[in-house]
Amino acid sequence: MRKRGFVVSATAAVVTAVSLVGVQLSMPGWAGFRSDPKEVVDEVWQIVNREFVDPSFNALDWEAVRLDLLSREYATREDAYAAIREALKGLNDPYTRFLDPDQFASMQIDTSGELTGVGITLGMDQETNELVVVSPIEGSPADRAGIKSKDVIVRIDDQSTEGMDTNAAVSLIRGEPGSRVRLTIRREGEGLKVFDLVREKIELATVRYEIHEENGLPIGYIRLTQFSGNAAEKMRQAIRDMEKQGVVAYVLDLRANPGGLLYSSAEIARMWIERGGIVSTVNRQGEQDRFNANNTALTDKPLAVLVDGGSASASEILSGALQDNRRAVIIGTPTFGKGLVQSVHPLSDGSGLAVTIARYRTPNGTDIDHKGITPDILVELSEEDLNRLSQNRELVATLADPQYAAAIEALRPQILARQQQAKETVRSSSL
Missing domain, CATH: 2.30.42.10 (PDZ domain)
Known part of the structure; x- marks a missing residue:
């Protein structure tokens, strides 16, 4: 799949800068600008006709839409843009949308x-x-x-x-x-x-990390805020650095992570999973692509992942892959539930189009759209917890944070089991 074209963000817009997280596409040259607004209208129709995930266009007569759009006269580009947006509404898909040049540049x-x-x-x-x-x-x-x-x-x-x-x-x-x-x-x-x-x-700091001492054990804590173009490289650096420092387990915090690029979530999953499936995408013709682990995991140490209702899209791909492969324990509350993939197209006049092209499935074939990922350990934050953590951000990812505390508790037996196994291996070697 084209790396920079496919987006699985749950966002419609990150106010006020990006409308699909992490997309980096080159703008078409102004030399390609077409003066007739009807050309852009037809560009949009053709892309949707070719790529939209539902071949029935959600029971919309898409051919009739084209005839209607091209039968009109548009005095200005803004008139054409309004007609495009009205036509796209008929698809009943909030993620397929038109962006004017300013919105697309943002x-x-x-x-x-x-x-x-x-x-x-x-x-x-x-x-x-x-x-x-x-x-x-x-x-x-x-x-x-x-x-x-x-x-x-x-x-x-x-x-x-x-x-x-x-x-x-x-x-x-x-x-x-x-x-x-x-x-x-x-x-x-x-x-x-x-x-x-x-x-x-x-x-925006995509990845931040630090080592926490919990009951004398060095735990690697990683906060991932978005699956942007450089998130995978930042994650790789974080894991390698903490491996050198001898952490015994990890907590990966995906709470309030709205998603981002599909390839970024797959790359990050491969850092944790040695073998197994990561995600598959299904377009209107059937299965479009599969992403699998490729024996390049950076660590096999115990992992807990924190999620909540703001963990969406690419966050759900990663947490779903880790859960289905039994690589991590997922802790928190059910995730957002967005299982759709968008492709982003620059248009000839500097505007852009995001169109839903596929649905994705977790390695076990689960469709999480509208349902989300159900954590292995459900830990809800009370209103009092939320107020306390929002008023004092220093308490987040400490034992005063109930979801983080649950992660540490879930990791402890895994850490002890690994330590015991290491002792037995040393004992066997010395005999």
Whole structure:
């Protein structure tokens, strides 16, 4: 599969910088610009006709859509863009969407750099068509204010989001650093809440790691925030460094990780899994591709993975592969449940199109769309836990964090078993 074209992010937009996490595509040269807006309309139709995952186009007469689109006259590019967006709505797929040139340029920003916004990963609830928060970006204005995964955004400033798509929401939420935006959200069991946020530049650290001493045992802790273009290399460096320092086990934290690039999740899975399947993708013709481990694992030490409702897409690919191969114990709460893959296409006038091209399955053949990954050990955070951890980030990934504490507890018998096995091997060698 083309590495830089395929995306499995649960996000519709990371406000205000990327709309599909980690995508890095070259823009077409302006020499290729076509002056007739109808050309872009037909480009979009052709791509969807060729690649959309459902050959019935979700019971939409796609040929009739083309005839309608090409029978119209478009005075401006904006008229054509509006027609394209209206046509794509008929596919009933929030992840197949059109991006105007500004939105497409924003999407291509390298996710390892600085982003400007409030730090929210947005998605669309496929049942209610409401804008939902997949996850706030760690340390961002939204995160500090207390916005949470699964919050429903009902108003942006004074404008209702009813019927609004994610692109429109991004346009309203983003703005200059230092400017303000008011988000009204609905949270299950709590009603409406209003957040006044100040936009700022946000630096995304894809991977951070450190060694924790837990009951005299060195545990490698790795926080992975997104599956961006450089995430695999950063993960490789983290594992190699901590292996040199003699850690006895690992905790991989995927909480609030909204996903990213498919190939990135496969590369990272291979660092933990020596042999076995990782993920398969199924397009309209049947199975499209399989990703397998290739005997390049960097460690076989015990591993626990932390997940929650904000762990989506590529996070679910990785955790599903580790779970199905019995390589790790998964701890936390059920994941987001997004099992679709998108391909991103630059168009001739500088705009872009993301189109859903495949569904993915875990190694055991499980379709997690709308269901998510069920943890091996279910550990819910109480409202008191959430408030305490959000108010004092220093407590996250310590024994004061119930999900992390459960991971340490689950790893302990595995660590002791390995240590005992090592002692017996030494004893046998000395006889």
